[in-house]
Amino acid sequence: MTRPRPLVPRDDPADSVRVVGEFGVIARVVARAGRARVAEVGPGDDAAVLRAPDGRVVATTDVLVEGRHFRRDWSSPEDVGHKAAAANLADVAAMGGVATALLVGLACPVDTATTWLEGVAAGLAAECAPLGAAVVGGDTVAAAPGSGAVVLSVTALGDLGGRAPVLRSGARPGDVLALAGRLGWSACGLAVLRRGFSSPIAVVQAHRRPTPPYAAGPDAADAGATAMCDVSDGLLADAGHLAEESGVVVDVDRAALVRATLQPSGPLQQVAAALGGDPLAWVLTGGEDHALLATFPAGAVLPAGWAAVGAVREAPGGAAVTVDGEPAAAVAAAVGAGGTGHAHFR
Structure with missing residues (x-):
């Protein structure tokens, strides 16, 4: 570094x-x-x-x-x-x-x-x-x-180009949860900068200049997305907005999320190894990458650039976010995150 x-x-x-x-x-x-x-x-x-x-x-x-x-x-x-x-x-x-x-x-x-x-x-x-x-x-x-x-x-x-706006409130049980863009890179870059370093340059630059997948939003709307938001405060935190507004449980599939976001021996793993942390903490709770998170009807063909990372379920106990069925807060704590995402006045 x-x-x-x-x-x-x-x-x-x-x-x-x-x-x-x-x-x-x-x-x-x-x-x-x-x-x-x-x-x-x-x-x-x-x-x-x-x-x-x-x-x-x-x-x-x-x-x-x-x-x-x-x-x-x-x-x-x-x-x-x-x-x-x-x-x-x-x-x-x-x-x-x-x-x-x-x-x-x-x-x-x-x-x-x-x-x-x-x-x-x-x-x-x-x-x-x-x-x-x-x-x-x-x-x-x-x-x-x-x-x-x-x-x-x-x-x-x-x-909107004639499209109906895609709200946070349209997710329904049985929908597929999908992601476009990268997660954890900005948070990883911030961790590097806070320690007085400026490399790996890829993650530092991701913090300085995020690269949202702009075209993925209209593409998702055209493909029938039922709900959508950008990930500015962290995946778990922003998935919570979808869950709350739609009255559902948003369940993240950990293995699918890792496949979609963490490259083998990629920069997040390299920095996490150097700092003694878990790269999944940045993926789950890091903000400012401005990836897009959306839900699609079961069986829908996801547009290019989108990857399935979970599912929407009934919420008999109230709206919530889970990871493989476990409460989001517990999973975040287990990977060493200091919460489920950014809170502006915390």
């Missing part, structure tokens, strides 16, 4: 937000924003104007706070932009939609270098571009004196 680059200086550069001013910052960020396919009026007016081909708009918001969701000594500004976009774009995909535009609110210290903000804008644009989306507007404000932290609030808008 190699150690990360040193902490970025937090002095007041000549090209800071304080010097350039609000409209100077906006001009530089907009220059890197890209173009949204559905935009009739983009950044520069009081509001953007977007076409809504489906007649409905999918909308979702996430907030990223420096020191909690990212660190500038661990991630480049482009990394931060990619991560902020991915957290929102994945939520649109989890509804069965395709993202069309982002709105970004920014609060930052007045000594923030404008080049850093330009990097964030470039990362946002690069993450959106393959979907035909882009940043179409937003707002900037100085952070509270003494706070020292950058806060990004990102709202994503999306289009």
Whole structure:
């Protein structure tokens, strides 16, 4: 393992937000924003104007706070932009939609270098571009004196393309539980960074820039998915949302999950062996990979990129998540996880 680059200086550069001013910052960020396919009026007016081909708009918001969701000594500004976009774009995909535009609110210290903000804008644009989306507007404000932290609030808008939205509440007993995307990589990368290292680079980069399977969401909707969500807080925690909203038991098949997520002698196993842990802890409870979790009717042909990892059962004792029939909390504890997933105010 190699150690990360040193902490970025937090002095007041000549090209800071304080010097350039609000409209100077906006001009530089907009220059890197890209173009949204559905935009009739983009950044520069009081509001953007977007076409809504489906007649409905999918909308979702996430907030990223420096020191909690990212660190500038661990991630480049482009990394931060990619991560902020991915957290929102994945939520649109989890509804069965395709993202069309982002709105970004920014609060930052007045000594923030404008080049850093330009990097964030470039990362946002690069993450959106393959979907035909882009940043179409937003707002900037100085952070509270003494706070020292950058806060990004990102709202994503999306289009369903004529599909019915796939909710968390549609899972039924007998459905197949399936997964698209990878799990545990971001959490593994975070564990590496917390110990002062920056390799294996694959997992560190997975934490810096998650790679959600955006196309898998609409594909699942087209294939008849009955319920779906993105895995932002951990598999067990987010499966709990499906279980609770649908009034069912979501039972994860441990062997199937391992086959779908853990490569023999892969980076998760390598890091776990070095740290004396169990890689399954990251797979079951690690967040921020933004994989998609969905349920499909029994016998349905799963779309490419989806793997069966469990089943939906009746819930005579109440909604719950189990792993091979065992309570999720007990299984998480057995593999050394500190809970079933991320809890924002814990």
